[in-house]
Amino acid sequence: MEDRPTSKVNYFAYDVLLNPEQMRLVIKDWYDYFPAWLPEHRLVFDSYSISWRCGIAGLKEDEKATVFGAVYVIDEQKLNIIDRYEGLANLRMRIKVVVQSEKGEHHAYTHVSSRPRMHVPPSKQYLSLLIKGLKQLGYSDKIIKDVENEASRR
Numbered sequence: 815m816e817d818r819p820t821s822k823v824n825y826f827a828y829d830v831l832l833n834p835e836q837m838r839l840v841i842k843d844w845y846d847y848f849p850a851w852l853p854e855h856r857l858v859f860d861s862y863s864i865s866w867r868c869g870i871a872g873l874k875e876d877e878k879a880t881v882f883g884a885v886y887v888i889d890e891q892k893l894n895i896i897d898r899y900e901g902l903a904n905l906r907m908r909i910k911v912v913v914q915s916e917k918g919e920h921h922a923y924t925h926v927s928s929r930p931r932m933h934v935p936p937s938k939q940y941l942s943l944l945i946k947g948l949k950q951l952g953y954s955d956k957i958i959k960d961v962e963n964e965a966s967r968r
């Protein structure tokens with residue numbers, strides 16, 4: 815019996831999964847990983863996660879803003895694993911986005927809040943994992959400060 819070739823897809827992570835240590839706990843491995851950004855969107859913390867016991871990252875359309883994260887090139891079947899981790903159906907929904915990187919434009923999947931609320935602050939642990947991922951990707955202190963400011967918004 816022949817093994818069916820797997821399709822590769824792009825996944826844009828802008829929450830704690832942009833931290834490769836956290837992603838490794840979810841899907842173990844990937845083909846490639848690089849910094850990428852989503853124009854015309856703003857990072858928000860608009861959902862409460864029971865498993866994290868805090869607010870988690872989401873996206874909101876905003877033509878003057880950009881969300882920074884990472885693209886992971888993964889086997890398409892691993893999307894189902896990420897779906898379960900993200901809380902697909904209950905908390906999150908998967909969408910397609912077009913992100914930018916130094917390599918060009920990329921069509922990718924990501925997750926957003928299915929029932930966004932007003933601001934729900936993240937925990938120190940959640941925010942720390944997100945910030946660590948941004949630093950590992952080489953994002954500037956200004957970008958990191960902007961994320962911290964959004965997290966502490968009232």
